[in-house]
Structure formats: C-alpha cells, structure tokens
Amino acid sequence: MPALEEFTHAALQEIINKGRYRQPQAVRRLEGAYVEVDGKRYLSFACNDYLGLSHHPHVKEAAIRAVQDYGSGAGASRMVTGNHPLYSELEAKLATLKGTESACVLGSGYLANSGVIAALMAEGDLILADKLSHACLLDGAKLSGATLRRFPHNSLSMCEKLLARERHHYRHCLLVTETIFSMDGDKAPIEALARLAKQYDSWLLTDDAHGLGVAESHKADIQMGTLSKAAGSYGGYVCGSSGLIDYLKNSTRSLIFSTALPPMVVASAIAALDVITEDAALTRKPLAHARLFTSLLGLQPAESPIVPVIVGAEETALAAANRLRQQGFWVAAIRPPTVPPHSSRLRFAFTSNHTEEDIIRLAAAIQQEGSIVIPGI
Numbered sequence: 001m002p003a004l005e006e007f008t009h010a011a012l013q014e015i016i017n018k019g020r021y022r023q024p025q026a027v028r029r030l031e032g033a034y035v036e037v038d039g040k041r042y043l044s045f046a047c048n049d050y051l052g053l054s055h056h057p058h059v060k061e062a063a064i065r066a067v068q069d070y071g072s073g074a075g076a077s078r079m080v081t082g083n084h085p086l087y088s089e090l091e092a093k094l095a096t097l098k099g100t101e102s103a104c105v106l107g108s109g110y111l112a113n114s115g116v117i118a119a120l121m122a123e124g125d126l127i128l129a130d131k132l133s134h135a136c137l138l139d140g141a142k143l144s145g146a147t148l149r150r151f152p153h154n155s156l157s158m159c160e161k162l163l164a165r166e167r168h169h170y171r172h173c174l175l176v177t178e179t180i181f182s183m184d185g186d187k188a189p190i191e192a193l194a195r196l197a198k199q200y201d202s203w204l205l206t207d208d209a210h211g212l213g214v215a216e217s218h219k220a221d222i223q224m225g226t227l228s229k230a231a232g233s234y235g236g237y238v239c240g241s242s243g244l245i246d247y248l249k250n251s252t253r254s255l256i257f258s259t260a261l262p263p264m265v266v267a268s269a270i271a272a273l274d275v276i277t278e279d280a281a282l283t284r285k286p287l288a289h290a291r292l293f294t295s296l297l298g299l300q301p302a303e304s305p306i307v308p309v310i311v312g313a314e315e316t317a318l319a320a321a322n323r324l325r326q327q328g329f330w331v332a333a334i335r336p337p338t339v340p341p342h343s344s345r346l347r348f349a350f351t352s353n354h355t356e357e358d359i360i361r362l363a364a365a366i367q368q369e370g371s372i373v374i375p376g377i
C-alpha cells in the first residue's frame with residue numbers, strides 16, 4: 001500500500017476503534033424547526049439557527065436581491081476587489097448593536113478567532129483561556145506562538161492565580177472566554193473577567209457565537225462572534241475600538257489572504273440583524289423555551305437556549321439520541337473530542353420555532369428514556 005494510504009487507513013482505524021467515526025448525513029432543513037433525513041421528518045433540537053432567521057422571508061429576499069444586484073461571489077479578497085458596498089453597512093450595524101466604535105467582518109467565526117488572536121499575540125505574550133474554549137480560539141492561540149495556559153471552566157480564582165504568578169513574565173496578556181459556552185450553555189462571568197483584565201494590564205476577548213441575538217450585550221476589549229448561528233447566515237466578526245479594528249484589517253491573515261464573503265451572505269446578515277434589533281419578542285423566545293424544558297425535567301434553570309444533558313459514555317449518548325430519533329426528535333449526541341472524555345451528552349438547542357407543545361413532548365420522551373439519567377430526578 002502506498003505510504004499515504006497506509007497512514008490514513010491506520011489513523012482512520014484508530015478513530016473507528018475509539019467509536020469516534022463520524023459521517024455527515026444529508027439533512028434537509030424544512031420550514032420551522034423540522035428537518036428531513038432519508039425521507040423522514042424530524043423535529044430538530046440540533047440547530048443553532050435560534051431565531052429561524054435562515055428561513056425568514058425578509059432575510060431570503062435580501063439574499064436574492066443581492067445575487068441579482070451583485071452576482072454570486074465576491075471575486076477577490078476584501079483588500080483587492082472583494083469589498084462590495086454591503087460590507088460597510090453590515091459593519092456599521094454590528095458596531096451599533098455591540099456598542100463599539102467599529103467592526104470588521106471576516107469569512108467565518110473560525111477564521112475570525114484564529115486570525116485575530118494570531119494578529120494580536122506573539123511569542124513572549126501570554127494567553128489565558130477558559131478550559132472549555134472553542135477549538136478555533138485554541139487554534140488561534142497556537143498559531144500566534146504565544147504561551148497558552150488554560151484555567152478551569154469559569155474559575156475566576158484560578159484565572160487570577162495564573163495572572164498573579166505569570167503575567168509579569170510576559171509582554172502582553174489576553175484573557176479568552178465565551179459569553180455562552182457552546183456545549184454547556186452556561187455563561188462566563190464577563191464583568192469579573194473584565195475587572196481582572198484591567199487589574200492585570202491584560203485584554204479581554206469574548207466569543208459571543210451563541211449570544212448574538214439571544215442574550216443581552218456585554219462589554220469587552222475585543223468582542224468576537226459569528227453570523228452563522230442566530231443571524232442565520234455565515235461569516236465571523238470582531239467589534240472594538242476604531243484603532244483596534246483598523247489594525248486588524250491591516251494584519252489579520254485570514255482576512256487579507258481569503259476571498260470576501262459572497263454579497264448575498266452579507267445581505268442576509270444585514271436583514272437578520274434588522275430583525276434582531278426590531279423584534280424583541282422573537283429574541284426572548286429561545287431562552288424561554290429552554291427554561292420550560294429545564295423546569296419540566298427539574299434541571300437547573302437554563303441560562304441560554306443551549307441545554308446539555310450529560311450522560312457520560314459515548315455509546316450511551318449515541319444510543320439515547322438514536323432512540324429519540326425513533327420517536328421523531330433529531331437531537332445531537334456530542335462526544336469527545338468536542339467535549340472532554342466521559343462527558344458525552346445530548347445537546348438540546350431551543351429556538352423560537354419550537355412550540356410549548358413540542359417541548360412538553362420532548363421532555364416526556366426523555367423521561368421515558370431509561371438510559372438518560374437526569375441528575376436530581
């Protein structure tokens with residue numbers, strides 16, 4: 001066997017042996033919270049389109065109009081000819097929404113985090129990241145060449161201990177956290193982290209991927225996020241002072257050396273932000289639905305639209321998700337390496353498209369599902 005084939009075959013076998021082999025399935029998203037897989041219809045609790053905006057009539061219309069006006073692709077990097085007129089409109093809206101002087105839109109949340117961290121930090125600098133930070137935050141830290149230390153999840157005292165012990169050995173220091181943790185649904189103590197950052201002459205970067213459109217705003221030096229979740233579109237962004245954003249536009253390699261987003265993607269994000277700004281009743285629904293679910297199951301009240309039910313073993317999570325599927329619910333079984341070993345879980349994402357009836361049916365199905373042991377029940 002050629003060496004490449006031999007290597008990939010053995011490496012894949014290892015993934016299979018660990019029970020971590022995955023094959024994406026063709027999923028057609030239907031109207032509302034439904035999906036179609038293999039010709040069957042399921043009620044989905046596995047989608048981050050928290051406000052259903054990817055199917056909102058205004059958002060779809062804006063995308064179609066942009067294709068007609070500007071064509072399907074951007075044609076080049078934003079620094080060459082890809083910076084179509086819709087970008088400045090979207091960036092102005094983001095800055096207003098986040099209460100910052102300026103904003104910069106990049107290709108995706110992944111490209112934003114990996115590029116921005118690498119643009120700001122370098123060897124001789126220190127990055128302190130929450131242990132549960134998203135992979136692209138950690139990849140950005142690695143790419144930067146700075147020293148990376150991780151503090152236990154949401155532990156202010158351990159973060160401060162690291163700052164007190166290590167900060168003075170380094171030139172710059174960046175604290176990194178998520179506003180709402182993607183696989184746990186809990187919130188970071190942003191205000192306290194901002195105070196620590198100030199006290200130790202450090203900068204705070206918050207990843208608001210799961211907060212935009214469904215949680216209240218917050219303050220941080222560098223506010224990053226994505227347009228691919230509640231905004232129902234695609235693209236990453238970073239908001240901050242005009243000086244910071246100007247510097248990032250001139251130094252972030254994932255922005256400079258990558259083609260700009262298609263105009264229709266930017267147009268749909270603009271329309272989605274308009275809905276988010278104008279429809280407060282809509283943006284409150286996902287959390288209200290998550291809270292109904294946690295109260296029905298006697299769980300801690302949800303802090304966000306994301307509710308994990310941790311079952312431990314990978315096979316248990318997979319089997320439980322499969323049985324819920326047989327009852328018509330599409331639920332994600334999340335396993336390592338996305339989450340730490342022995343913390344495999346069902347991750348429920350609640351959206352404005354669910355009804356109270358849907359949630360009551362789901363909770364009843366979980367209560368009947370023997371293998372899902374819910375703490376406190």
Ligand SMILES: *Cc1c(COP(=O)(O)O)cnc(C)c1O
Nearest residue numbers: 108109110134182207209226228
């Ligand atoms: C989804 C996600 C990202 C990546 O955003 P994309 O736009 O999907 O690339 C970054 N951080 C967190 C916390 C996320 O959940």
